[in-house]
Amino acid sequence: MRTTWVPGADSTGYGADNLPYGVFARAGEPPRVGVRVGRWVLDLAGALGDPEFAAPSLGPFMARGSTAWRATRAKVAGMLAADKGRAAAEPHLVPLSEVRLLRPFETADYTVFQGSAEHAAAVQNLLRPGTGLPDRWYRQPVGRHGRAGALTASGCGVRRPAGQRARAGGGAPHVGPSTRMDAEAHLGFVVGVPTSPGRSVPVSGFVEHVFGAVLAADFNARDIEAWEGLPLGPLTGASFAVPVSPWVVPTDALGAARFAGRAQAPPPLPNLARVADWGLRVRFEVRLNGDVVSRPQYAAMYWTPDQLLAHLTANGAALRTGDLYTSGAVSGGEEGRRGSLLELESAGEAPLRLSGGAARGYLEDGDTVGIRAWAQGMGGGLIRLGEVGATVLPAED
Structure with missing residues (x-):
């Protein structure tokens, strides 16, 4: 189905039924906001004459709220759809x-959830073999604070982290570069409208507060994570690098991808009970050095993004424009649909075989991780959520 007069746009997955927002800069010019259509960026400040699109961030526009989001989207879609x-x-x-693509928004707070039951169970089994997930995992989402400073633009190198690690065979720990560096495919949700302290957001408030979705590659150092362990969980092993895709796909563009979501048992308590369809049929592809190593599907996730937002604010914690929360590893558990190297190579016990005979247990210096995703568009074709990736750089001396 034709959605736009822009030549070739519909075949790229960036037709007028997508229109993701980003921040771009031309040589010698300041950054500004645009939407992608095909192999072009529409300069919104020029096309619409609105000065907030001349900003180097989506923040001012996102803070205006859902009425402005929908009105602007309708106006831009009309310009690009009709001759x-x-x-x-x-x-x-x-x-x-x-153009050069930049980080599309300034991040206020960053939260990582563990939305996949299969991924959570795999991690649990590695930490405590033979045990299943506790009942409370199915009662409310599990998450942790991240570090906003760890978020970077896609395409930037990720430096191998160093930290305390257990010594092979026991004995005193030592400090050194991680030897078990991993990456996970995440779907992230960007907050536009803030809240005041003490106010929680119900599941029904998702569309009024969340501006859109991005892809994220969450890098981890599994050996440092394991040594940090309990009671508070990982810190330096999971807070050093999270590249984010340059395009924010509006929630309204995901209408055709929505479904009721995965069945939940036991039923969620009232504050987490779903009132709308926010399961998302988004398909991912994870590449390592150009080889496809996994094709996870977001539809398999146990917790949906409206439930994650409700839990994030259940205690009255305030939202700020630019807050980002992610799904955790998008993983279905089946062969070929696992969303982290930890699962794909069974914690180093079954190395991946890449083209040319190369084997990988964990990431090596020079390895490049790439993640992309797509979904059904309202126009009947596919819409793309962009790509995110990074190359592993050696640890500092």
Whole structure:
């Protein structure tokens, strides 16, 4: 189905039924906000004349709220879908080849959830073999604070972290570069509208507060994580690098991907009971050095993003514009649908075989991780959520 007059846009997954927002800069010019259509970026400040799109961040626009989001999306879609809008939009289309893509928003707080029951069970079994997930895992989402400073733009190198690690065979721990560096595929949700302290957001408030979705590659040092252990869990082993995709796909673009979500047993308590369909049929592809190593599906996740937001604010913790929370590893547990190297290679016991005969247990210096995703669009075709990736750099001396 044709959604736009922009040549070739529909075949790229960036037609007028997608229109993800990002921040771009042309050589010698300041950053500004645009939407992607095909192999072009529509300069919104020029096309719409709104000064908040001349900002180097999506923050000012996201803070305006869902009424402004929907009105702007409808106006841009109209310009790009109807031939009569061509004269107003075409002069402000900039080829992607001429721009540099930047981080689309400034992150206030960052939270990582563990939304996949299969991933959680795999980690639990590695830590405590033969045990299952505790009942309370199914009662409310499990998550942890991240570090906003760990978030980076896609394509930046990720430095191998160092920290305390257990010594092979026992004995005193030592400090050194991680030898068990991992990466997980996450779907992230960007908060636009803030809340005041003491106010919780019900599951029904998801669409009024969450602006859109991004992809994230969450890097971890499993050996440092394991040594940090309990009672508070990992810190330095899981807070050093989270590249984020440059495009924020609006929640309204995901309408055709929505479904009721995975069945939950026992039924959630009232504050987490679903009132709308926010399960998402989003398909992921994870690559290592160009080889596809997994194709996880977000539809398999146990907790949906509206439930995650409700739990995140259940204690009255305030939301801020730019807050990001992620799903945790998108993983279905089946062969070929696992969302982390920890699961794919069974914690180093069954190394992955890549093309050319190379084997990987964990990430080595020079390895490149790439994650991309797509979903059904409202126009009947596919919409793409972009790509995120990074190359592992050697540890500092």
